[in-house]
Amino acid sequence: GDSVTQMEGPVTLSEEAFLTINCTYTATGYPSLFWYVQYPGEGLQLLLKATKADDKGSNKGFEATYRKETTSFHLEKGSVQVSDSAVYFCALSDRGTYKYIFGTGTRLKVLA
């Protein structure tokens, strides 16, 4: 079945450091891909998405590109802030069933 694999956390960075969180997927066909963010005590919020190969999703300085050839959707940010500390989830939406499959989440901690 469909699945999402993302890098284990926690990831600890200093403020203004470069961030990469790896995400790869397995799916039949071409799913839509998402990054969600979860702040403590809250639900998941959409951060960005991409619906077809080579699409780049971006929001709040975060970016991710849908790479069909490597089945990847890595999240990047050039300069992280303390306020970016949260758990990040990579997810896919299966085109046939429309259900959303999530990775295990990667906790990011940014130190001032």
Added chain:
Amino acid sequence: DAGVIQSPRHEVTEMGQEVTLRCKPISGHDYLFWYRQTMMRGLELLIYFNNNVPIDDSGMPEDRFSAKMPNASFSTLKIQPSEPRDSAVYFCASSLFREGTEAFFGQGTRLTVV
């Protein structure tokens, strides 16, 4: 729209008791999902509905768990009887039946079974 609304936000109950979690999806959304989040297993899809009809309940862990969606604006997840290992955060999410659209999550219900 107020978004996906879940109640209660926190629930503490004794082992063996019945627990009912509630969800109001975003108006007009076709899909409703129930997820469970734990440290050990991450975010697990329990069941999802399309136009109030259960489509896939293969993620429901045991017969103690049941979910209903009597109308387009309300869904419940019931655990009877509850056990300590059911302690988790339960999320409801909804989405449109449209390719590429995202799911919108509620704030979650933190369930503690003692």
